[in-house]
Amino acid sequence: MSGETKIFAYAGKILRVDLTTGKVSTEPLSEKMAKDYVGGIGLGIRLLMDNSKPGTDPFSPDNPLIFATGPLSGTMGPTAGNGYAVVSKSPATGGVGEAKAHGFFGPDLKRAGYDAVIITGKADKLSYLWIDDDKVELRTAEQLRGKSPYETDMAIREELGDYYIRVSAIGEAGEKLCRIACIINDEFRAIGRTGMGAVMGSKNLKAVAVRGTKDVNVANLDGFKEFVKMIHERMKGPATKKYKTLGTPENVLVLNSLSALATRNFTNAQFEGAEKVSGEYLNEHYVKKIVGCATCGMRCDHIAVVPEGPYQGSTSRLEFECLWSMGPLCGVDRLDAIIEAMRIVNEYGMDGISIGVIVAFAMDCYEHGVITKEQTDGIDLRFGNAEALIALIHKIGKRDGWLGNTLAEGVARAAEIIGGDAYKYACHIKGLELPGYDLRTLKTAALGFSVSFRGACHLRNGAYSPDVKGKVNRFKIEKGRGKMIADEGNVYNIIDSLIVCKFSRGTYYDGIKDLSNYYTLATGIPITPEELTKSGERIENLARLFNIREGKGTRKYDCLPYKIENCPVPDEGPAKGAVVNEEEFQIGLDDYYSVRGWNANGVPTVEKLNELGLGDLAYIVQAANQGGA
Amino acid sequence: MVRPQDRKFVTADPEKCIGCLVCEYACSMTNEKTFNPTKSRIRALRLGPLTNLSVTCRHCEDPACVAACPREALSQEENTGIIMVDEEACNGCAWCISACQFGAMMMHPEKKVVFTCNSCKDQPDGPQCVKWCPEEALTFVTAQQLAQKSRISAVKNLFQEAKEKKAAK
Ligand code: SF4
Ligand code: SF4
Ligand code: SF4
Numbered sequence: 001m002s003g004e005t006k007i008f009a010y011a012g013k014i015l016r017v018d019l020t021t022g023k024v025s026t027e028p029l030s031e032k033m034a035k036d037y038v039g040g041i042g043l044g045i046r047l048l049m050d051n052s053k054p055g056t057d058p059f060s061p062d063n064p065l066i067f068a069t070g071p072l073s074g075t076m077g078p079t080a081g082n083g084y085a086v087v088s089k090s091p092a093t094g095g096v097g098e099a100k101a102h103g104f105f106g107p108d109l110k111r112a113g114y115d116a117v118i119i120t121g122k123a124d125k126l127s128y129l130w131i132d133d134d135k136v137e138l139r140t141a142e143q144l145r146g147k148s149p150y151e152t153d154m155a156i157r158e159e160l161g162d163y164y165i166r167v168s169a170i171g172e173a174g175e176k177l178c179r180i181a182c183i184i185n186d187e188f189r190a191i192g193r194t195g196m197g198a199v200m201g202s203k204n205l206k207a208v209a210v211r212g213t214k215d216v217n218v219a220n221l222d223g224f225k226e227f228v229k230m231i232h233e234r235m236k237g238p239a240t241k242k243y244k245t246l247g248t249p250e251n252v253l254v255l256n257s258l259s260a261l262a263t264r265n266f267t268n269a270q271f272e273g274a275e276k277v278s279g280e281y282l283n284e285h286y287v288k289k290i291v292g293c294a295t296c297g298m299r300c301d302h303i304a305v306v307p308e309g310p311y312q313g314s315t316s317r318l319e320f321e322c323l324w325s326m327g328p329l330c331g332v333d334r335l336d337a338i339i340e341a342m343r344i345v346n347e348y349g350m351d352g353i354s355i356g357v358i359v360a361f362a363m364d365c366y367e368h369g370v371i372t373k374e375q376t377d378g379i380d381l382r383f384g385n386a387e388a389l390i391a392l393i394h395k396i397g398k399r400d401g402w403l404g405n406t407l408a409e410g411v412a413r414a415a416e417i418i419g420g421d422a423y424k425y426a427c428h429i430k431g432l433e434l435p436g437y438d439l440r441t442l443k444t445a446a447l448g449f450s451v452s453f454r455g456a457c458h459l460r461n462g463a464y465s466p467d468v469k470g471k472v473n474r475f476k477i478e479k480g481r482g483k484m485i486a487d488e489g490n491v492y493n494i495i496d497s498l499i500v501c502k503f504s505r506g507t508y509y510d511g512i513k514d515l516s517n518y519y520t521l522a523t524g525i526p527i528t529p530e531e532l533t534k535s536g537e538r539i540e541n542l543a544r545l546f547n548i549r550e551g552k553g554t555r556k557y558d559c560l561p562y563k564i565e566n567c568p569v570p571d572e573g574p575a576k577g578a579v580v581n582e583e584e585f586q587i588g589l590d591d592y593y594s595v596r597g598w599n600a601n602g603v604p605t606v607e608k609l610n611e612l613g614l615g616d617l618a619y620i621v622q623a624a625n626q627g628g629a
Numbered sequence: 630m631v632r633p634q635d636r637k638f639v640t641a642d643p644e645k646c647i648g649c650l651v652c653e654y655a656c657s658m659t660n661e662k663t664f665n666p667t668k669s670r671i672r673a674l675r676l677g678p679l680t681n682l683s684v685t686c687r688h689c690e691d692p693a694c695v696a697a698c699p700r701e702a703l704s705q706e707e708n709t710g711i712i713m714v715d716e717e718a719c720n721g722c723a724w725c726i727s728a729c730q731f732g733a734m735m736m737h738p739e740k741k742v743v744f745t746c747n748s749c750k751d752q753p754d755g756p757q758c759v760k761w762c763p764e765e766a767l768t769f770v771t772a773q774q775l776a777q778k779s780r781i782s783a784v785k786n787l788f789q790e791a792k793e794k795k796a797a798k
Pocket of ligand 1: 641645646647648649650651652653673682683761762763764765766767
């Protein structure tokens with residue numbers, strides 16, 4: 001079956017590829033689907049729900065890997081024009097896996113004529129998918145085995161003879177099913193979190209290459225142009241200043257001053273080496289140029305180059321999260337080593353947050369005698385040992401030896417394999433490693449991260465923000481936080497479904513009103529801010545339902561890592577002794593669930609589903625309530 | 630007689646261009662009423678994160694593209710230097726494309742005849758790529774102005790160096 005729906009900005013078409021049989025087909029995207037789920041992660045999660053059976057193993061050929069563009073992809077929309085999302089069942093969490101990336105790949109996928117690509121099955125040998133507008137073919141990638149995503153990108157452009165082909169690829173880590181493997185496009189733009197690269201590897205799919213030459217038309221070109229012009233103007237102003245100047249590494253000193261810079265695997269909340277790994281220091285000594293993605297009127301990619309020493313010439317883009325995970329969290333205060341670490345993490349194709357948290361976990365275990373020097377193959381895994389950090393990254397990326405293999409499973413599984421006290425040092429939520437905020441001193445964040453549907457994540461509801469900005473008492477959880485988290489969560493779902501870059505979220509002064517206006521100008525589909533907010537809520541509930549269906553979505557999975565609840569901050573100062581206590585945390589969960597219209601077990605009510613137009617999924621709720629999941 | 634100091638073309642500053650493609654989108658939006666970089670008359674190229682440049686027609690004084698065309702489909706407009714394509718005469722043989730050193734002459738994906746920058750001559754506020762570039766990397770200049778700019782910055786640099794040397798002593 002094939003056909004196209006005539007709505008503007010969307011391609012109106014979904015592509016299906018079965019890697020086992022080689023069968024390719026297309027089907028129309030209905031206007032209802034477009035309006036209800038927007039695009040990006042919203043559309044992707046709905047397609048995941050509808051195209052998978054409960055209990056499917058993430059590495060099974062039956063687990064669909066979904067690439068989705070947003071309605072604005074391929075337009076001139078600043079930051080929104082250049083994104084795509086990947087959605088699948090996560091091998092890290094067993095629930096919804098999703099991540100977005102910007103750069104240059106997304107718009108070509110849209111121009112090739114697709115709102116989404118649903119990939120199922122498993123190729124009989126390592127292959128890549130070549131989407132050339134309507135022509136779709138599977139080509140061998142055996143010659144690319146072990147190559148980095150960037151090398152793969154270059155080799156494919158060379159092979160196909162067109163430099164403007166865009167490629168999204170996995171590295172060795174993905175091929176070897178490291179559960180933290182990511183997918184990378186345009187050298188360093190990553191579909192980073194929740195192990196989407198490992199799912200791709202399990203399908204023997206090395207890369208997706210795309211060339212799109214079709215027009216992308218918006219409904220109201222003049223209005224759209226004016227809107228974009230306004231955003232460009234705002235981007236020159238204060239809303240994006242941070243990203244254009246010091247960049248996100250500015251957070252290092254900000255968080256350090258708040259005792260929120262998790263250090264040595266969440267042992268300390270302040271890092272004595274913070275100055276040396278600060279955004280200020282990075283920019284003064286290492287940053288060569290700041291570049292950006294397609295259509296972006298701002299720019300944020302701080303390209304750092306090591307000028308001298310053992311890692312001379314090492315070049316990579318560095319953002320706060322990865323700088324933190326491989327720096328302070330591992331007790332490492334050498335930016336040259338962190339830049340090199342980031343470079344090799346991109347070469348293997350791994351989640352730059354998770355990898356640092358895993359190394360820090362191993363260091364913590366090592367320092368507490370939970371793993372021995374024999375088990376590390378002689379690496380002296382002390383906190384602060386930069387060489388050990390780099391050596392361990394190689395081991396994990398290659399799944400080399402017992403330790404590399406164990407850690408490639410992520411901290412949650414590694415702790416089970418190692419046994420003993422290891423679980424105490426595993427800092428994750430739902431199987432996904434924590435990002436760079438100390439949850440003992442940022443407690444709205446603790447609550448927000450715990451309910452995020454993709455596991456520990458600062459970008460599912462931005463719950464760190466009220467804490468860091470001083471809008472609330474960050475040392476306690478109380479009633480009211482639930483609403484904050486739910487409201488922001490809805491907006492973030494829309495942002496990730498339109499696939500607007502979160503760095504530009506400040507330029508939408510009127511928030512959801514701006515976004516609904518943007519949507520209508522592009523697609524011609526009228527939508528009110530209220531309706532769009534509803535869509536954000538719909539997507540949240542849909543994701544929750546998927547997790548519940550997979551047996552991972554109820555109250556007991558909304559929890560915090562051991563250290564956050566049991567190891568008070570030791571550092572002197574106002575944060576000394578801070579820790580999340582179970583009682584306040586449970587009050588927070590109750591508050592959040594009641595705002596969401598979910599029952600005490602964290603399961604959406606049937607009324608809620610009907611209100612959101614998700615009535616067809618009520619069976620999941622009924623099963624959960626009966627099964628007492 | 631048109632003097633070289635009258636002819637302007639769009640040029641990008643390699644120090645400033647970040648390869649963001651906004652110019653491509655602005656061009657296709659203006660000249661083709663759609664978003665499609667393959668229909669843009671300016672193309673940005675990123676060879677690596679530190680190597681970005683946008684390239685379009687430089688309205689050469691002795692245009693190789695015009696000389697290469699076996700069907701006399703190309704001509705240069707006297708006053709502006711813009712290369713005019715006679716779409717009836719052009720058969721898409723691409724000799725002009727091989728002749729242009731900058732890859733500024735391109736094949737239109739739908740019309741199957743060549744196309745290149747027209748300086749947005751119908752736009753009251755001039756070249757739209759220049760207007761939209763968020764990095765102010767593009768300028769619409771004459772060869773004379775380009776030379777002046779280079780001279781000015783060279784002299785500034787020399788004096789700066791001399792000052793620094795003096796200060797270091
Ligand atoms: S818009 Fe400006 S900075 Fe962006 S690619 Fe074009 S010339 Fe370069
Ligand atoms: S197309 Fe190329 S050769 Fe022809 S005038 Fe433009 S830059 Fe010169
Ligand atoms: S001057 Fe106009 S026609 Fe020429 S490249 Fe720029 S936008 Fe396109």
